[in-house]
Amino acid sequence: MASFEQHVSGAVITSGVLVTPLYSAGIVDMNQSLALLAFGILGGVLPDMDSENSRPIQISFRILSIFLPLIAVLSLANSESVFSILGFWAVSSLLLHFVVFRSFLNMTVHRGVFHSVPMGLLLGYLFIVLFRDIMEYDELFAVLCGIFVFIGFIVHLLMDELISLNALGLSIKKSFGTALKFYDKNNLYGTGIIYVAILVLAFVYPIDFDIFVEFFESFENIKL
Numbered sequence: 001m002a003s004f005e006q007h008v009s010g011a012v013i014t015s016g017v018l019v020t021p022l023y024s025a026g027i028v029d030m031n032q033s034l035a036l037l038a039f040g041i042l043g044g045v046l047p048d049m050d051s052e053n054s055r056p057i058q059i060s061f062r063i064l065s066i067f068l069p070l071i072a073v074l075s076l077a078n079s080e081s082v083f084s085i086l087g088f089w090a091v092s093s094l095l096l097h098f099v100v101f102r103s104f105l106n107m108t109v110h111r112g113v114f115h116s117v118p119m120g121l122l123l124g125y126l127f128i129v130l131f132r133d134i135m136e137y138d139e140l141f142a143v144l145c146g147i148f149v150f151i152g153f154i155v156h157l158l159m160d161e162l163i164s165l166n167a168l169g170l171s172i173k174k175s176f177g178t179a180l181k182f183y184d185k186n187n188l189y190g191t192g193i194i195y196v197a198i199l200v201l202a203f204v205y206p207i208d209f210d211i212f213v214e215f216f217e218s219f220e221n222i223k224l
Contacts, residue, residue, distance in 0.1 A: 010159050011044025011152045012037070018151065022144070027215065032141055036148045039127065043152025046123060047115045047160075113190040116181050117157065122194050124150030125201045133205055140211045154180075 015037045023033045113119065124146040132142035157180040183191040 006163075007044050007048070007156050007159060008041060010155050011041045014155050015040025015044075015148060015152060018148070028141065028144065032144075036144055039145050040148040040152040043120070043123070043149035043154075044156050046149070046153055047120070047156045113184040113187045113194065115157070115160075116184060116191070116194075117154065118182060118191065118194045118198065120150050120153030120157070122198050122201075123153060125198060125205075128207065129201065129205045139208060140215060143207060143211060 018040070019028070019033050019036050022028050022036070023030070028036060126146075127149045128142050128146035130142075131137045131145050132139050137145075161180045
């Protein structure tokens with residue numbers, strides 16, 4: 001399995017290579033480019049969120065416990081009192097940290113169903129829904145956010161598989177095949193739930209694929 005630093009480096013390089021032509025074509029501006037780079041890096045570390053012994057993951061959960069309620073709090077800023085908002089933020093942060101995330105770590109097994117291609121697809125789709133339908137960003141940017149999360153996720157899985165092979169290809173570690181997978185043979189129920197969740201999201205929050213016509217037409221503006 002690749003180290004945390006290797007996963008971050010792989011995600012940074014891949015996301016940087018992909019975001020450069022998007023910026024050159026005028027599809028995204030500088031701020032959006034930096035955001036996409038960040039989402040690619042985030043996707044590059046998400047597969048290890050099921051490892052409770054990972055120090056970076058524990059830190060990430062603590063940050064998310066504070067940041068996610070903050071997004072909800074901002075939507076209440078004009079309708080609730082300051083004390084109500086602070087109370088909501090505090091309670092939500094504690095629930096996320098001590099109930100949701102702790103329960104998640106207790107229920108998951110490292111390199112289990114969370115460490116799979118469909119999970120990356122589900123997370124990418126959730127980011128699209130978050131930015132397009134909840135935070136109301138334009139659809140193209142929201143879709144790109146989801147794509148970069150998914151790509152970072154897949155880069156992580158690919159790196160774990162490559163590390164399972166030695167440089168000369170003379171041996172294969174037992175972990176080979178446990179990272180880049182489309183289902184978890186030890187948790188078919190969980191795998192089924194993920195696929196159903198993807199289908200439900202696609203039905204309830206469909207993507208307008210006409211935006212990809214605009215996307216590819218924009219590449220005509222790239223200066224070589």
